[in-house]
Amino acid sequence: MNWISEYRTSRKLTADQLTASCDLSQFPEVTNDSDEVHEKEMIGQERAEKAMAFGLGVKQSGYNLFVVGPSGTGRVTYTLQTVHRLAKERPVPNDWCYVYNFEDPDQPFMITFPPGNGLGFKKDMEVLLLDIEREIRSAFTTEEFEQEKRKRIESFKSEVDKAWRSIDQFASDKQIYVERSPEGIHTYPMKNGKPLTNDAFLELPEDERQRLLEADQEVEDQIQETVSEIRKTEEELRKAMHTFMQSIVSYAIEGLFRPLREKYQDRQRVLQYLDAYFDDVVEHFSLFFPEHDQQEQLVTQLGGPKEKQFLRFTVNLFVNHKERSGAPVIYETNPTFDNLFGRIEYQGQIGNMTTDFTKIKPGALHQTNGGYLILQANELFSNPHAWGALKRALQARKVRFEHPNENRGMLPTTGMKPQAMPLDVKIIIIGSYMIYDILSTIDEDFVKLFSVKVEFDTVMERDADNTMKLFSFIRQYAIEERLQPFHREAVAKVIDYSSRMVNEQNKLTTRFQDITGILVEANYYAVQAGDDIVGKSHIHTALEEKELRVSHIPERYREMIKSGRIMIDSDGYRIGQINGLAVLGSRDSVFGIPAKITAQTFAGKQGIINIEREASLSGQFHEKGMLILTGFLSGQFARNRPIPLSASITFEQSYSLIDGDSASSTELYVLLSSLSGCPINQGIAVTGSVNQWGEIQPIGGVNEKIEGFFHICRERGLTGSQGVIIPMQNIGQLMLHDDVINAVSKGDFSIWAIEHIAEGLEILMGIPSGFTPGVEAESYPDGSVFQKAQKRFDDMYEAMNEEKD
Incomplete structure (x- = not known):
């Protein structure tokens, strides 16, 4: 041997x-x-670097970036570094201000300024407001104004006095006395120049009483006509005074606007605003009077507190880039709807919710306009409405103020519709492959808007x-x-x-x-x-x-094997029994364990019975591996006849789902052992999948599988004849722990790499397989594994035919 x-x-x-x-x-x-x-x-990450450079360099719309890859690969760090580095070379974007719309207060509009100039404009308007208040108050405290005012008022009083004298004379001629008091105007009949009492009036002759009643009515009609004329005169005086005061205000403040018009002569939007501002101040000049000023009695007042009305003349510096160098970059870690798209704040007032244009607050999209916005996919899609609104903004290239829950009555409604901001921003979303694949499948707009995939x-x-x-x-x-x-x-x-x-x-x-x-x-x-x-x-x-x-679970497995509760043999020879290798995973660790696989073969037509399948514990890939075994056995031992085989095969003491085909070669070894009667060395564990030609194919988890069996053998005592058989293709994946390497160096443990099932049979059984890969043989050498298996098939075939006869 x-x-x-x-x-x-x-x-x-x-x-x-x-x-x-x-x-x-x-x-x-x-x-x-x-x-x-x-x-x-x-x-x-050369591929990711090129994709990132391309996506950030393209200016056209739709070329936003989606960065994919597992956490811990540096995708966030690299994205931030790259974007910040590129942003430094980009120009600082414009400032944006919201101002009051004097024609339609519910639609405040935006004015844009070169970077840093928005704050200057805001300060200019603050100074202007103070100057206007000062000039208006000064204009209405001059001697000329007071003289003109007294003149007009005295003229009005003179006309009023003249009208009342005329009434008094008319009433006297009619023997009617007119009394004017704070309670109103009253008329009384007179006799001998004195008003009559009611009793005295009743004592008069009937014709006299009738004459006096008619006269009284004529006087009252005349009084009504006179009062109406006085009111007309008073209204004319009020209008004249208002016009007069407007002309004074216009003259007083015109000089304040002239330098601003010159300063902003190239900004048409500002000039339009200044014109509207000027007209509104002239129209509502009474806002600049002290509360106790009696002139307010002569002019129409705007509704609401004066402080609130003064807000119309302020500037909401919406986006300010004065202190910035380069384009803005924001990594928004909490992309709620408001954080992305801004909000309009509300204030409770006498049971109502009110707002104004100064309470318009920017979101990340406004602040990064002209720059870069970085988002985490998980956070973005966990916030309701955020993704849909982001798509609408990118498609329209505008950022509008929306209230996503307004229609449900969850937010106070308002008629305010601020002007939308034109949008020019590069969006970078960082997420997983799963999110990217889902979006690509279910959202047809996604790929159009995020056409650059940066894969780490x-x-x-x-x-x-x-x-x-x-x-x-x-x-x-x-x-x-x-x-x-x-x-x-x-x-x-x-x-x-x-x-x-x-x-x-x-x-x-x-x-x-x-x-x-x-x-x-x-x-x-x-x-x-x-x-x-x-x-x-x-x-x-x-x-x-x-x-x-993290080794609590693998230690428990090894303890059960050591104590015999999980029955694993690590020495000796057994027919129809072999040690396969499996990989298990917990939340934070992956480890390998040996699994005893046994097989029984007998004459019949049922083929290979997978006990795991019958118990509903076999996955699809494991089932595929079992079918491959049938193909190999039929091709080798039953080319010209039905395969006369019934066999049962199982993972002993396995009570959970088994899937994958990495044990298919192991199952083939144990079947051939049962068929041939050749025992298998229990000190050798096996992993590797097999195809229908008997070729060994690579598997995953090779290091964990080897180390899992090594630990069992070491705890029981290494004999020098123990080891693991792996596919040849897995050699390049070996990165074993030092204790395994040291044992191999000393000859206490072995690892074999094979390419065909025949090689594994000879290592496991210590006898020739009798099979030469690529060479078809009618018969196999005596004493070989395949010869014994072939003889067993022949015997089963004859037994099947005898039973049929």
Whole structure:
């Protein structure tokens, strides 16, 4: 059997093949060669960098960006760095102000200014308002105004007195006495120049009484006519005084507006506003009088408190870029509707909710107009109405003020409709693949609006360039976070761990969040030990402790195997029994465990009975693997006749769903063992899928599977004949722990890599398989596994025919 020993050795992997190791000579001895801190460099994301540069560089609408990739790959950090760097080179956008619309107060309009000038305009309007108040009060305290006012009022009083004298004379001629008092105007009949009492009036002759009544009526009619004329005269006086005072105001404030018109002569919108402002001040000049000023009795007052009315002359500096250099960038971590699109604030007043244009507040879209807005997809889509409103804004290229819940009566309604702001902003959404795929499928507008996909990968090539970049990243992070410097052996250990994280010898992870976690933890153990430099041993401790914190479940599994509650054999030979390997995952760990697979074969036509399937514990991929086994067995042993096989196969002590085809080669081994009667070495576990030609195919979780079986063997005592068979294609994914590598180096544990089922049979059973891949044979060599299996098939076929006869 020496040739079998040689065969096993030829498929056995050396310790050097079980991991990838850094060349220490490429690194400085420690990372603290300089305290200079540089901007972090993106590592291993060339595709994402190109897409980001393209998306940010295109000016046309619709080229917004959606950044996808797992958390921890640096997608947020890189996005912020890139956008901020580009924003510094972009011009500062204009300022925006909301001002009162004197023609339609419910529709305040916007005025735009060069960056920084909006605040200047606001201050100009504040100074203007103070100057107007001062000039108006001054104009109405001059001697000329007082003289003209007295003249007009005295003229009015003279006309009134003349009218009342005329009434008194007319009444006297009619023997009627007119009495004017605060309570009103009363008339009384007279005799001998004196008013008559009621009794005296009743004593008069009938004809006299009738004459006096008629005279009294004539006087009252004359009084009504006179009062009406007086009121007309009073109204004419009021209008004349109002016009007179307006002319005074117009003359007084005209000089205040002239320099502003010159200053803003190139801004037509401002000139229109100043004209409307001027006309409104002239029209409502009484607002600038003190409350006790009696002139207010002569003019029409606007409704509401004076302080509120003065708001019409203020400026709402909506967006101010005075202190900014470059385009604005906002990373909105809480993209609620109001935070994105602004809001109109309300104030309770006598049981009502009121507002005005000064209570219009900007959102992130207004503040980043002309710049960049960065959002997290999870947060955006967790806020009702936000996505729909964002789409409408991007499609219309305007930001309108909306109340999403107004129609439901959840917010006070208002007739105010502020003018919409033209929108020119680059939106960058950061999210997962799942959200991107869902949006691409269900929302036809999504791809039109976010046509640039920036994809961050989780792996990068393990070449000299990326290795040195990772070294620089570790060094930079240690400086920024004030960690101890790292020895190059520690750095190499971290880089090797990076490959372990992606299960690829020639790849490195780009999930730097996990890398920094190890750096922080190793630094902790170095400080605890009183060491000034983080060494390889500290990295090793950090990794061990990290694994220990999440190893409760795998330890429980191993305890049950050790105690015999889960029955796993790790030595000896058994027919129809083999150790397969499975990977289980908890919330924060992935680990491998062995699983006993058994098979029974017998004559019949039922084919292979998958007990898991019958118990509804088999997934679709596992079912596919079982069907492949039937194809292989039929092709090898029943090409020209029906396969006379009934078999049952199961995962012993398995009570949960089993899926995947990584155990299909294991199941084929155990079936061939049962068919041939050849026992399988229980110290060897197997993983790998198989196709209908018997070729072994790669699987996932190879490191966890090997280590899971190794732990069981080590706890029971390594014999030197134990090991794991894996697919040849998985060699490049081996990044095994040091304890496994050391055991392999000593010959206490073995790992074989194979390409065909025949190779695995010879390693497992210690006898020739009798099968040569690619060569069809009518019969197999005596004593081989396939010859024994073929004989068993022949016997079952004959038994089936005898039973039929």
